[in-house]
Amino acid sequence: MPIPEDPSGNFNPRQSARGNNDKTAKYMLRKALIFSSISFISACANNSGVFRVGENQYQVSTRATWELGGRAGAKRMALEEATKHCAESGKSVRLLKSVENYGHFEGGTVDLTFSCE
Incomplete structure (x- = not known):
């Protein structure tokens, strides 16, 4: 030993x-x-990542439980992801459509459609 x-x-x-x-x-x-x-x-939070849905149109879907801000937290994450995506090409975000929902178990969800200009 x-x-x-x-x-x-x-x-x-x-x-x-x-x-x-x-x-x-x-x-x-x-x-x-x-x-x-x-x-x-x-x-408690996730996002789909940015994917292309049309000519210069993109979408990101996010989810955040109440601990991370619920619907407001999901929208913040979606806007951050969209801004980052557009900034990579030296452009800014133009919001086209935002669909927001809230459920007890899934928290806040946001589907954000945007373009880069």
């Missing part, structure tokens, strides 16, 4: 093999908690 050491490399007689296992368990629990928190937050 190796001699227990502290992080500085010095011998630490108070640290046992069980102490190392406790630290490992706490570390793994912390990692699992962080991962599940990120998964929960990312499941």
